[in-house]
Amino acid sequence: MSLLVVGSVAFDSVKTPFGEVDEVLGGSGTYFSTSASYFTDVSLVACVGTDFPQEHLTFLKSRKIDIEGIEKMEGKTFRWKGEYGYELNEAKTLDTQLNVFESFKPKLPESYKDKKIVFLANIDPDLQREVLKQIKEPILVACDTMNFWIEGKKDSLLETLKLVDILLINDGEARELSGEPNLVKAANKILSFGPRTLIIKRGEYGALMFKGGRIFSAPAYPLETVFDPTGAGDSFAGGFMGYLSKKMDFDDANIRKAIIFGSVMASFNVESFSLDKIKSLDYSEIRNRYNEFKRLTHFEALS
Amino acid sequence: MSLLVVGSVAFDSVKTPFGEVDEVLGGSGTYFSTSASYFTDVSLVACVGTDFPQEHLTFLKSRKIDIEGIEKMEGKTFRWKGEYGYELNEAKTLDTQLNVFESFKPKLPESYKDKKIVFLANIDPDLQREVLKQIKEPILVACDTMNFWIEGKKDSLLETLKLVDILLINDGEARELSGEPNLVKAANKILSFGPRTLIIKRGEYGALMFKGGRIFSAPAYPLETVFDPTGAGDSFAGGFMGYLSKKMDFDDANIRKAIIFGSVMASFNVESFSLDKIKSLDYSEIRNRYNEFKRLTHFEALS
Numbered sequence: 001m002s003l004l005v006v007g008s009v010a011f012d013s014v015k016t017p018f019g020e021v022d023e024v025l026g027g028s029g030t031y032f033s034t035s036a037s038y039f040t041d042v043s044l045v046a047c048v049g050t051d052f053p054q055e056h057l058t059f060l061k062s063r064k065i066d067i068e069g070i071e072k073m074e075g076k077t078f079r080w081k082g083e084y085g086y087e088l089n090e091a092k093t094l095d096t097q098l099n100v101f102e103s104f105k106p107k108l109p110e111s112y113k114d115k116k117i118v119f120l121a122n123i124d125p126d127l128q129r130e131v132l133k134q135i136k137e138p139i140l141v142a143c144d145t146m147n148f149w150i151e152g153k154k155d156s157l158l159e160t161l162k163l164v165d166i167l168l169i170n171d172g173e174a175r176e177l178s179g180e181p182n183l184v185k186a187a188n189k190i191l192s193f194g195p196r197t198l199i200i201k202r203g204e205y206g207a208l209m210f211k212g213g214r215i216f217s218a219p220a221y222p223l224e225t226v227f228d229p230t231g232a233g234d235s236f237a238g239g240f241m242g243y244l245s246k247k248m249d250f251d252d253a254n255i256r257k258a259i260i261f262g263s264v265m266a267s268f269n270v271e272s273f274s275l276d277k278i279k280s281l282d283y284s285e286i287r288n289r290y291n292e293f294k295r296l297t298h299f300e301a302l303s
Numbered sequence: 304m305s306l307l308v309v310g311s312v313a314f315d316s317v318k319t320p321f322g323e324v325d326e327v328l329g330g331s332g333t334y335f336s337t338s339a340s341y342f343t344d345v346s347l348v349a350c351v352g353t354d355f356p357q358e359h360l361t362f363l364k365s366r367k368i369d370i371e372g373i374e375k376m377e378g379k380t381f382r383w384k385g386e387y388g389y390e391l392n393e394a395k396t397l398d399t400q401l402n403v404f405e406s407f408k409p410k411l412p413e414s415y416k417d418k419k420i421v422f423l424a425n426i427d428p429d430l431q432r433e434v435l436k437q438i439k440e441p442i443l444v445a446c447d448t449m450n451f452w453i454e455g456k457k458d459s460l461l462e463t464l465k466l467v468d469i470l471l472i473n474d475g476e477a478r479e480l481s482g483e484p485n486l487v488k489a490a491n492k493i494l495s496f497g498p499r500t501l502i503i504k505r506g507e508y509g510a511l512m513f514k515g516g517r518i519f520s521a522p523a524y525p526l527e528t529v530f531d532p533t534g535a536g537d538s539f540a541g542g543f544m545g546y547l548s549k550k551m552d553f554d555d556a557n558i559r560k561a562i563i564f565g566s567v568m569a570s571f572n573v574e575s576f577s578l579d580k581i582k583s584l585d586y587s588e589i590r591n592r593y594n595e596f597k598r599l600t601h602f603e604a605l606s
Contacts (some may be wrong), residue, residue, distance in 0.1 A: 086484040087484070181389040181390070182526075182527060182528075182529065183525060184525050184526065184527040185527055202508070205505070205508040205509075206508075206520075206522075208525060214598075215525050215599055216599065216600075216601075216602070217509075217522035217525065217599050217600055218602070219509075219520035219522065222486060222487050222511060222518050222520065223485075223487065224485060224487040224488055225485075226485065253602075253603055256601070256602040256603070257602055257603055259602070260602050287605060290605055291604070291605065293602075294602075294604050294605075295517075296518055296519065296520050297519075297520055297600050297602075298519075298559070299519070299521070299556075299559040299560055299562070299563050299596075299597075299600075300556055300559070300560055301594070301597050302590060302593055302594065302597075
């Protein structure tokens with residue numbers, strides 16, 4: 001079953017202690033759809049400016065991503081500039097130029113309106129609902145958000161949360177959204193806002209899933225070389241939603257497996273700048289790393 | 304097989320956002336031996352002052368801890384005072400009074416010298432070796448340390464590390480000891496100092512074990528009420544070493560199980576001030592929480 005994502009397509013300039021890149025392909029929609037493309041068909045809703053090069057569109061098409069929903073608008077493509085310190089856990093944003101994203105009003109192509117699985121990447125919660133309204137009968141809706149919307153558009157965000165099944169955010173965002181420092185209490189409060197499932201991403205510490213009183217804890221893959229965490233959360237979401245979309249069964253066992261596939265994709269993502277590593281993986285590499293997660297976490301039950 | 308630990312017995316004064324306690328029973332040796340006592344016989348080497356009340360000794364004896372190695376010295380018992388913020392991850396030390404610990408020269412009772420399993424809790428690395436020298440034929444030696452010794456007595460610490468099989472430290476200490484910000488690189492460097500196994504404790508993020516090129520990742524138990532993290536690392540070590548001492552088989556499977564038992568004991572520890580929770584557990588509570596760790600981390604293998 002194919003998956004629809006609305007998110008950003010952008011030029012990123014990133015500096016880490018291990019190097020820097022200038023105006024490379026980035027954006028939540030790009031990372032998400034590239035990651036999901038290893039599991040399922042993906043249709044991308046986004047906008048770019050007239051400065052967006054054909055080669056990037058050609059790349060997305062090569063991953064069999066449906067880009068009919070990418071609107072080319074007068075003006076410049078969204079740009080983000082950030083820097084990471086040695087701990088590599090949180091980006092310091094140096095510059096954000098929304099450009100064409102400022103006036104983006106997503107209008108879905110007809111063929112997109114029958115999609116059943118929807119991911120609303122981190123954009124204005126008004127826009128997230130705008131997209132969702134155009135989908136006829138979604139059966140699984142997930143979304144991401146960030147502190148910018150929690151602080152600036154909380155009422156709108158809470159409206160969006162009433163409509164989503166799964167929320168994926170990081171630990172700082174979970175604490176801010178709930179006003180609770182304790183993550184378990186924070187999760188219970190956020191689940192009362194609407195989503196039935198909450199996934200809290202914790203970067204190098206993995207992810208926690210809260211659903212119906214149960215908790216699942218997934219580790220991050222311990223890597224010797226982390227180059228650039230940009231896009232890790234979106235690659236996680238892409239692997240997660242891609243796997244669920246492939247299975248079309250959202251029971252607890254599949255959600256747990258999907259979280260591991262998300263963790264696998266995030267682990268590949270951070271091993272290079274931009275999409276360099278996740279743009280050309282073999283599915284066997286993904287399976288092998290899934291199996292490594294299994295070995296990484298295995299311990300025997302009590303007899 | 305019985306287990307020997309050398310560590311501190313202390314009075315702790317602790318303030319957290321959830322309350323405060325004054326001069327309660329604490330110290331690495333106390334937490335360790337109480338935690339280990341659920342799994343095996345423990346003999347404790349430590350010192351106290353003349354102000355140390357009989358009721359605390361009576362408590363330790365009630366846990367079947369051999370306290371012949373606790374030396375009563377002229378002077379006052381070791382005191383520590385600390386405070387935690389809302390994140391509860393790192394203590395701010397407000398005051399340390401070594402008192403009798405300043406002139407402590409551990410002399411092991413004869414019956415202690417045949418012990419086979421040894422834990423050198425966080426004390427001066429000179430003293431750690433002093434104790435180890437008195438053990439005739441140890442078959443498993445583990446130790447803990449802290450930034451104070453890494454910074455002030457690194458050469459002595461490196462001497463101790465040559466003699467230990469397992470080192471347990473936290474992530475900040477691992478980075479400081481190795482000079483490597485990346486934990487995987489830090490671990491590989493530390494393993495080159497002597498220990499065959501390294502366990503890195505990460506508080507609310509669980510623990511990582513490095514051994515022979517393999518890594519095991521254990522989560523922390525997500526708790527709704529964390530009152531006081533003091534002693535969590537020592538309770539972890541006590542559960543870990545206690546289980547290994549009970550099994551007397553140190554293969555990979557048992558080390559992984561031991562890490563989960565350590566995590567179980569640490570999770571109980573932080574649910575109350577001082578030893579309030581871990582001083583009177585049923586073994587069935589420990590087993591139940593172990594089983595919860597199994598559910599918390601379970602995901603299916605690929606077919």
